[in-house]
Amino acid sequence: MRIRKKYLFYVLLLISSLISAAVVSIDTTISYFFIKNPWVFGFSAFLAGTLITLILSLILSIPIDKRSIGSRIDPSFSRLRLVRKEEIKYHIIAGLGNAITTIGYFYILSIFIDPSSILPFYQIVIIYLLIIESVAEKNAPTLVEIQSALIVAFGAIMASISLTGEINLLGLLIVFLIINPSWALFSIYQRKLKMLRIDNKNNDAINIRFWNLVFTTIFTGLIVFISNRSYFFESFEVTMHYMHYLFISMGVTFFSYVLYIRALGIGKASTAQAIRASTVLFSIPFSILISNYIPFSLYLTPTLLVIKIMGLTLVILGIVSYALTEVKAYIFINIRPGYSVEKIMDDLWKINGITTIAAVAGKYDIIAKIRTRTLVKGYERIVRKLEEIEGIRNFTWHSILKEWEEI
C-alpha cells in the first residue's frame, strides 16, 4: 500500500476547486479579450461545452484493459449512455438551476461595474443548503456543521470582497433570491442523481455532467432567446468563431464538475459546498498570473490585505474542522432466518450515513460501514433506523479510531 487516502471526499473537492480556480482565470481572459457580451459568452460557453463534453465523454468511454478510461475518474462509469426515464425530472430541475444561476451571474456582471463586491455573497448558499438538507433530507445539521459552514462562508466573503465597489441592494437581492436558491437546487439535485442506482449500479458523474449540460444549454438558450433574440443568434456565430477558447474553458470545467459530482455522492451538499469555497485560496496564484496581461485591480491597501488574510485563514480553519469531526464505524449485522439478505441490504441503503454494505459469508451476515458527524447523530440517525428493520436480529457497533485506505 503506497498511497493512502484519509478523505477521498476532500481530495476530490480540493482538486475540483483548484481546477475551477483555473477556469475562472481562463474565462476572465476570454471575456476580456474576445467575447465581451456576457449573455453571448454564457450561452456560447454552454453550446461549445456540450460538444466538448460529448467528445471527452466518448474518449473516456474507450475501454483499455476491459475498463473504460473514465472508470479511473469515477469507478461507476462504464460508457456514455442515453438519459434514463427516472433521471429526467432530476435533470430538468438541476439544469434549470444551473441555467438560472449562470444567467444571474452574467446579469450581475453586465449591470455592475465592480461585481467582486457582490459575487462573494454566493458563498451564503451554504446556509440555503443546510436548511434544505434539514428539511428535505431529514438530516438536521449538527452544531459543528453549522459552525464550520458559517466560518467557511464568511471567510470566503472576506477573502474575495473588494472595497472599491459599493454594495448594491439590487445586486444582493439577485444573489440571495435568485442565484443562491437556484444553485442550491442545482447541487441538491445533482446529488440526488448521483445517489440514484442505474442498472443496479451507482450512477456515474460523467453521464450526469454530460446530461446536465444538455439540459442547461436548452434552458439557457430559452432564457436568452426570450430576453434578447439578437444575442441568441449571435451566440452561435461566436461559438463557431471562438470554439477553441471555449473548448479549453469548458473542457477543463468538465473535470472540475465530474470530481465535484463524484464527491456529492459521498458527502452532503453543504459540506461539499464549503470545501469548494477553497477556490478562493487557489485563485490567488491564478489572479497574479493573469494580472500580467490584464489590467486588474490587484492593488491592496494594508486594511484589505489584513481582511483577506483573515478570510483565508477562516476558510482553511473551517475546512479542517469539517474534516476532523467525522466519526466512522463498522456495524456487524446478523439477520433472522427467513429474511432476505438482499431486501435488508436495500433497506439499509436508504439510511443516511451508510457508505458501504457488504453481504458476507462467515460469522456475520452483513457488514456495513457508516459515517456520521457525531456519535449522538449516529445513534439518532442510524442505530434507531437499524432497530426498525425487522429482519435484523442483532448488530454490534465498532467505532473506527484510525484508518488507512488505498486511493
Added chain:
Amino acid sequence: MIKAYILTVTYAGKMEKILKEMRKLENIESIAVVAGDYDIIVKANVKTLEDLMKLTDKIQSIDGIKRTTTQVIEKEIAL
C-alpha cells in the same frame, strides 16, 4: 476480484508494531483500528481465494496478532 473483511484481535501493547507491518502488505484496501470485540479490521481485495489465504497467513504471522476471522464479501453496495 474477491473482497473480504479480515477481523483481527491483537495482544495488548503491540498495536503500533502490527500496524507498521500490516501497512507494508499488498492486496489491502483499508486498515481500520476499531474499538469493540475486534481490534483491527482489514479489508482485502485479492484476485483469487488462494491470494486471500496467503494474505491471512501473512497477517496471522505478524507478531502480536491473537486471532483472525475472515468474512468473504458476496455482494457489496458502496458509494
